[in-house]
Amino acid sequence: MYQFSYLKAQSISEAVTALSSNPESKIIAGGMTLIPTMKQRLASPEQLIDIRHLEELKHIKIESNNILIGSISSHFEVSTSDIVNEHMPSLAKLAEGIGDPHVRYMGTIGGAISNNDPTADYPAACLGLGATISTSKREVKAEDFFLNLFETSLEEDEIVTQISFPVIKNSCYMKFPNPASRYAMAGVFVSKSDTEIRVAVTGAGEAGVFRWKEMEDALSKDWSVTTAESVKLSSEGVMSDIHGNSDYRANLVNVMAIRAVEKLINEH
Amino acid sequence: MALVEIEVNGKNMSSEVEERQLLVHFLRDDLNLTGTHVGCDTSQCGACVIHLNGNAVKSCSMLTVQANNASITTIEGLADGDKLHPVQEAFRENHGLQCGFCTPGMIMAAVDIIKRKPNLNEKIVREELEGNLCRCTGYQNIVKSILAAANKV
Numbered sequence A: 001m002y003q004f005s006y007l008k009a010q011s012i013s014e015a016v017t018a019l020s021s022n023p024e025s026k027i028i029a030g031g032m033t034l035i036p037t038m039k040q041r042l043a044s045p046e047q048l049i050d051i052r053h054l055e056e057l058k059h060i061k062i063e064s065n066n067i068l069i070g071s072i073s074s075h076f077e078v079s080t081s082d083i084v085n086e087h088m089p090s091l092a093k094l095a096e097g098i099g100d101p102h103v104r105y106m107g108t109i110g111g112a113i114s115n116n117d118p119t120a121d122y123p124a125a126c127l128g129l130g131a132t133i134s135t136s137k138r139e140v141k142a143e144d145f146f147l148n149l150f151e152t153s154l155e156e157d158e159i160v161t162q163i164s165f166p167v168i169k170n171s172c173y174m175k176f177p178n179p180a181s182r183y184a185m186a187g188v189f190v191s192k193s194d195t196e197i198r199v200a201v202t203g204a205g206e207a208g209v210f211r212w213k214e215m216e217d218a219l220s221k222d223w224s225v226t227t228a229e230s231v232k233l234s235s236e237g238v239m240s241d242i243h244g245n246s247d248y249r250a251n252l253v254n255v256m257a258i259r260a261v262e263k264l265i266n267e268h
Numbered sequence B: 001m002a003l004v005e006i007e008v009n010g011k012n013m014s015s016e017v018e019e020r021q022l023l024v025h026f027l028r029d030d031l032n033l034t035g036t037h038v039g040c041d042t043s044q045c046g047a048c049v050i051h052l053n054g055n056a057v058k059s060c061s062m063l064t065v066q067a068n069n070a071s072i073t074t075i076e077g078l079a080d081g082d083k084l085h086p087v088q089e090a091f092r093e094n095h096g097l098q099c100g101f102c103t104p105g106m107i108m109a110a111v112d113i114i115k116r117k118p119n120l121n122e123k124i125v126r127e128e129l130e131g132n133l134c135r136c137t138g139y140q141n142i143v144k145s146i147l148a149a150a151n152k153v
């Protein structure tokens, strides 16, 4: 690992000031992505700004039918939170399926979405539930946050502070994990609220997480397993790598979507 | 360089470390606690698992400076003098190791699993071991050891 300096920020504003005064600095939260990347010398920030201990970013609460999660909440905290388990078990289950227990203790929701790995789980929940992401500057809709592979609309000196998920009980995440890393080979988040049906797909899109409009439209007309089975994802724009080619992955997405719809119909 | 104060196996340590030092190197190279191993460079094998404020984490994937003011337990801190920790004892009794390279990480992970999961069964143990790899045993006796220990603890 290359040399760098380390700042344990005492507040969000101190972290923002440090970020904006040195373009070569980087936020560190759980470090579960950043440190392995730095070990491989694929990233070499001059300064790390640690925010993991900031109390103002550490909360999980419910307010006017939204679950608000502070950005440094760990995957372990989300998966074991009474509030999340009671109001939106689909989100708790998603967090419990990330990586392994050691990664879940350290990794944070803010880090996971800021990184926008195309095979990460949380981006699917954000798009699939219509989350709002609060930063040190503004509020951004999930649709406008995830731009491309490892790319978000975050500016250089902007920090994710909170993610707000509307409570949609009728929601489910189905993932086919890569057997080695547990990252999603295909992950589908389906939600059905009073007003809309959303189907968000991770692990498959060449440009990262996306909403599968054809499936959403079909399910809005007829909410059934038969409909889920009849819509096929085109393999165009679907990732292809050593783990599976685009046809295989597109089919996996289909299977995950069918399972999610099936589970929701059986349970509700 | 940065000054850190860390409690390791019940002893308070105060040390000057490089910012870029990984916690596992602080433990192995500076404190000579070589029971914690390094088995990969991809954060996947779990040979380096220690307890940070009571939670099992990978010491190869965090910096010493991130552990400032924390309390750490390594495999060396588990036994009570000559008396092995019940999980260590269970690994011995059930032949839970062959070469032993993965064992410290397995045991530290197992202590954490048993603490978190009151009704353990084979399926849960196998799922919970997702972050710990063993090249020798095929996991059979590791799972057996953890289940045996869970009944004793």
Ligand SMILES: Cc1cc2nc3c(=O)[nH]c(=O)nc-3n(C[C@H](O)[C@H](O)[C@H](O)COP(=O)(O)OP(=O)(O)OC[C@H]3O[C@@H](n4cnc5c(N)ncnc54)[C@H](O)[C@@H]3O)c2cc1C
Pocket (backbone or CB within 6 Å): A026, A027, A028, A029, A030, A031, A032, A033, A034, A035, A036, A071, A072, A097, A098, A099, A100, A103, A106, A107, A108, A109, A110, A111, A112, A114, A115, A117, A119, A120, A121, A122, A154, A158, A159, A160, A161, A181, A182, A183, A184, B042, B043, B044
């Ligand atoms: C073995 C292993 C298996 C894994 N399996 C999965 C899996 O199955 N599914 C999955 O989704 N993920 C998986 N992950 C990734 C894991 O979820 C990480 O925790 C997550 O991607 C990054 O979160 P972090 O808090 O560790 O971020 P860090 O590594 O600290 O940071 C990641 C990036 O985000 C930036 N950042 C962090 N926090 C903020 C913030 N609040 N505001 C702005 N920028 C910020 C950092 O500057 C950095 O660029 C795995 C990781 C490992 C090591």
Ligand code: FES
Pocket (backbone or CB within 6 Å): B037, B038, B039, B040, B041, B042, B043, B044, B045, B046, B047, B048, B049, B058, B059, B060, B061
């Ligand atoms: S050395 Fe392999 S996970 Fe830490």
Ligand code: FES
Pocket (backbone or CB within 6 Å): B097, B098, B099, B100, B101, B102, B103, B133, B134, B135, B136, B137
């Ligand atoms: S006993 Fe040899 S790696 Fe597990």
